[in-house]
Amino acid sequence: MQQVAQRPPATECWLQGIWASIPTPFHDDGRLDEAAVRHNAVHFSDALGLAGVFCNGVMGEGWSLTVEERKDVVRLTLSASQGRLKVAPVVTAGSLRDSISLAQHAETAGAHHIVLAPPPGLYDEAELLRYIDRIAKSVSLPIMLLEATSGGFGARFLERAAAECDSISGIKIGSGNRTALDFHNSFGDSLTITDPIEENWLSNLQHGLMQTLYADPEPYLFQSGKRRPIEEYFQAHQSGLEERASAISAELSGLRALYSRTIIGPMQGGKNPVPALKTWCEFTDLIVGPPRLPLKRLDDGAQEDIGRRISSLHKETGIT
Template sequence: MQYQKHDAKAFAREHMRGIWAAALTPFTPDLLVDEAGFRRNLRHWVDELGIDGVFVAGKQGEFFSLSVAERKRLFEIAVDEIGSRAGTIMSCSDQNLDTVLDLARHAQAVGAGSIVVHAPVMHFVTDQDETLYEYYRHLSEQLDIGIAMWSHPDSGYLMSPELCARIAELPNIVAIKYSVPREMYARLTRLTEGKLIVSTASEEEWLDNIVELDWRLYLCSSPPYLLQSTVDRRMREYTDLAFKGEFERAREVRDSLDPVRHALRRTRPPGKPQAQQKYWQELLGQAGGPVRRPMLPLTEDEREAIRIAFAGCGLAVPAGARASHAA
């Protein structure tokens, strides 16, 4: 590890900053993990798009269809490829606590910056607070690495700001990916100032959160590498403008991406988010590939709709990237 347990919060405050992206996991045509493609994507995101950190093997990365060995291998690749120049946060989420701890200890061993653990699904439980506190307390006790909580409606409930603030008192609970209504994450930001880094996955709210809540971390979803290319880094540009206090100019640049956001939203078939985003990656020249079951692939009509929307959205891409996927 890069720090001692008692330094986890200070390490996070120093290093968990800027734009962090949740990695999709590229697969080969025969549904093996595309390790070479994943490495190319990581280098491209960090070195050419200016992404500050990468979230590995999460829900967007189809962790639910990966073996434990594959998830560990993705951790290793990320640290090896970008660990010396960008942040890494490894998703260790699982319903089985032994699996969570196994993955987390591997993340520690290979030198990951931090881990994230999703709040578990709580079958037949209607008052979750004590159970959840004990869940994260046990993880904190067993592990030295910095831990980010993750609360999302997928769990069947949302963790309250008050519960999150209580958990944030634990020594190596450093952050939260808080996929909740804005009033909830704004309250948690106020409750935990200096103790917990609060973020949410909505790129469209990112600039307002810099301006109004003084956030310095976007943690994280796929827009940082879907809204940008080597010749069009407007998300990086508006973020840097906002960090410098140039809010009016930042809003102009942010708003100029609305056609790209709209193209992504309107061509996303129900139930196929990873498949659509992977194909969009390919149109940008990144490694995408197919999805694994239970996720469904795109139909040819869906691919054609995405191609048309991509071509007309105004996102500048190198000529070679567009030409290679014109068919």
């Protein structure tokens, strides 16, 4: 990998704790459920103790939201949590003007940082760098870029962006731990690199790597107001109790396998994860409603199968 150009050294202090990529709740008729957005924000902050949430991304059906609805999600989440929950919205939109509008609204509303994915269309690397630079000049918030095999910037482009673009603060690596480690080793002194997969986090912590869990759905699928095993093993690690941390982490193996089979695996195969994600959420204290068209709920048989497995695994781990 090309090494990063000189810039002031950065640390992970600006991005800490456990973050989650959250769903957007809808009424049965497809309208944004504003009361549910508020309810969920309080659940994330108070029941789960999350540091922050990543909204209006793939898991949040951001592609289905209008610009005003995306602003509403940010506004409602921040107002309901009353400063107890940091918020990071994806601001990529169909036009540069809308992207800038979303970014500026996020800053005015009090968001912690903004997130950029590639804009729709065909652009070369120089054009993408200009896109990022123009949005960066419109706000003073930190900027995270998304890397993923689908829906994110490619790794090769991000190597160039990390080396040349002084306006970004971090990169969420979605295509696997090996890529995350490569980016951390090459750019971790200047950028915050995150691996969102919960299953990798304890190992990353124990090796002094990527101390923030940012940001996938596991923190609200694998935890509840009754028990927070991810936070438990993080605190055990922080206290130097590595055997205890490993034992707690191992309790989540069944949930991880189900999550991989129903959400991550299908997504990696090109299937939208939201219908399965919202089925999972029905067995938590979140209010999510149906996916928005053209998506639809899973069929009854699939919902019953996932529900039965989730209920059993939640009981085994003491989450419910």
